[in-house]
Amino acid sequence: MKRKIKSLSLIFLLSTIAVISNAQEHFDLSGKLQYSHFSYFNDQKNKINGRNEGLLQIQLASKRESSLQWKAVGELREDLSDASRNRFWLDELWAKQQLGPFDITLGKQLISWGTADGINPINNINPTDYTDLLDTEEERIGVYALRLQWFMNMADIDLIYVPVASFGVLPATNSRWFPSTEMMGLPAALGSGIPISLRSNAPKSTLKSGEFGIRYRKRFSGADFGLSYYNGYDHLPELSPDMSRFDPSAPQLVLLENYRRQQVVGAEWVVLLPWGLAFRSESALFIPEENNSTSDRYLQTVAGIDKNLALNNSSLTIIAQYIYDHNLEGVNYEKFDLRHLFTNSPMANIDWSLNNGMSISVLGIYNIDSNDYYISPKVSYTANSGLFFELQADVMGGETGSFFGNYSFNNRIRAKMTYKF
Numbered sequence: 001m002k003r004k005i006k007s008l009s010l011i012f013l014l015s016t017i018a019v020i021s022n023a024q025e026h027f028d029l030s031g032k033l034q035y036s037h038f039s040y041f042n043d044q045k046n047k048i049n050g051r052n053e054g055l056l057q058i059q060l061a062s063k064r065e066s067s068l069q070w071k072a073v074g075e076l077r078e079d080l081s082d083a084s085r086n087r088f089w090l091d092e093l094w095a096k097q098q099l100g101p102f103d104i105t106l107g108k109q110l111i112s113w114g115t116a117d118g119i120n121p122i123n124n125i126n127p128t129d130y131t132d133l134l135d136t137e138e139e140r141i142g143v144y145a146l147r148l149q150w151f152m153n154m155a156d157i158d159l160i161y162v163p164v165a166s167f168g169v170l171p172a173t174n175s176r177w178f179p180s181t182e183m184m185g186l187p188a189a190l191g192s193g194i195p196i197s198l199r200s201n202a203p204k205s206t207l208k209s210g211e212f213g214i215r216y217r218k219r220f221s222g223a224d225f226g227l228s229y230y231n232g233y234d235h236l237p238e239l240s241p242d243m244s245r246f247d248p249s250a251p252q253l254v255l256l257e258n259y260r261r262q263q264v265v266g267a268e269w270v271v272l273l274p275w276g277l278a279f280r281s282e283s284a285l286f287i288p289e290e291n292n293s294t295s296d297r298y299l300q301t302v303a304g305i306d307k308n309l310a311l312n313n314s315s316l317t318i319i320a321q322y323i324y325d326h327n328l329e330g331v332n333y334e335k336f337d338l339r340h341l342f343t344n345s346p347m348a349n350i351d352w353s354l355n356n357g358m359s360i361s362v363l364g365i366y367n368i369d370s371n372d373y374y375i376s377p378k379v380s381y382t383a384n385s386g387l388f389f390e391l392q393a394d395v396m397g398g399e400t401g402s403f404f405g406n407y408s409f410n411n412r413i414r415a416k417m418t419y420k421f
Contacts, residue, residue, distance in 0.1 A: 038413075047175065054078050059071070073091040074090055116281065116304065144162065196255065216228070226266075228266040239257060276309075345366060
């Protein structure tokens with residue numbers, strides 16, 4: 001029955017596209033069709049050991065010359081190996097009115113703050129789907145928000161109000177990415193051969209659960225500077241055993257997903273240096289509410305330098321960053337705390353793009369404190385027909401007990417083929 005519903009949804013979506021494509025003089029139609037395959041080097045018993053995923057994304061948007069802008073992005077995703085990743089939903093659905101120096105946007109939005117590459121401590125508006133911990137680049141979840149942007153001479157202010165909070169998604173219990181009880185800081189006996197399930201304890205949707213953010217940016221000659229403030233939820237849950245539901249006759253470990261409010265004060269800056277270098281940095285102070293069980297404050301900072309080189313028939317981009325995470329209360333983080341994967345870590349990203357559409361890149365991160373690492377080489381090719389091919393490896397390792405060391409059995413190859421229209 002579910003497969004029939006999905007098939008009907010796809011037929012309806014394609015039929016809708018066929019109808020609206022005849023009226024494209026009023027708006028722009030674009031999208032992508034993508035197939036992904038993920039293959040692990042080692043199989044795990046009772047786990048999902050691969051991915052064969054199809055994705056269809058459709059985007060409708062108003063013409064750029066209109067003062068009233070709008071955008072709708074729908075997505076149909078089905079994974080033949082991992083049904084927990086299947087979905088049919090709206091990524092974005094918003095309207096924006098331009099009034100002189102002001103832009104007012106209302107609806108479901110993806111909002112990005114920050115200047116660093118890949119890791120942005122001040123970017124806290126949208127939650128993320130962590131169903132696959134290493135494939136999150138396009139997995140941010142849209143939030144329904146009211147956004148007011150005020151553009152001034154060499155400066156701007158960004159005000160955001162989210163009346164109903166949304167939350168991130170953790171890996172399913174049968175996923176290779178679901179952590180062991182040891183990684184979560186729980187006694188190993190709790191999860192030894194006992195079925196595990198998750199139960200959400202998300203806050204009720206009231207005016208008190210709304211979220212607020214403000215960001216101010218100022219541009220100078222050769223430099224940008226910004227300050228930001230966020231008051232809302234940490235969109236990742238804290239997991240704790242729910243002993244109220246323990247039944248000795250049918251033992252099961254129920255983990256409660258608890259969410260805490262927090263305030264985040266951030267700063268960011270970009271400075272252009274001699275020899276074509278750019279220095280980028282952002283830092284955020286996280287202040288959880290005092291009534292939470294883990295009300296520890298912490299500071300996260302990312303700082304780095306990037307350089308673009310134009311060669312004869314290619315271009316080379318080099319990015320070197322340092323990631324620092326300091327707990328002001330001296331609290332040790334659990335191994336499976338996605339907020340604190342990199343506490344003292346150099347990171348490098350090298351991308352070599354050739355004029356024939358070929359691109360070769362390598363991303364590497366090393367955790368000095370825990371002696372573990374992640375390396376991801378990637379080769380991609382963009383054809384003139386609009387097809388995009390990508391082959392990427394995820395290689396992890398390190399000491400026993402470290403995050404990437406615990407996930408070294410998840411080393412894999414992934415391949416994607418994308419057609420954009």
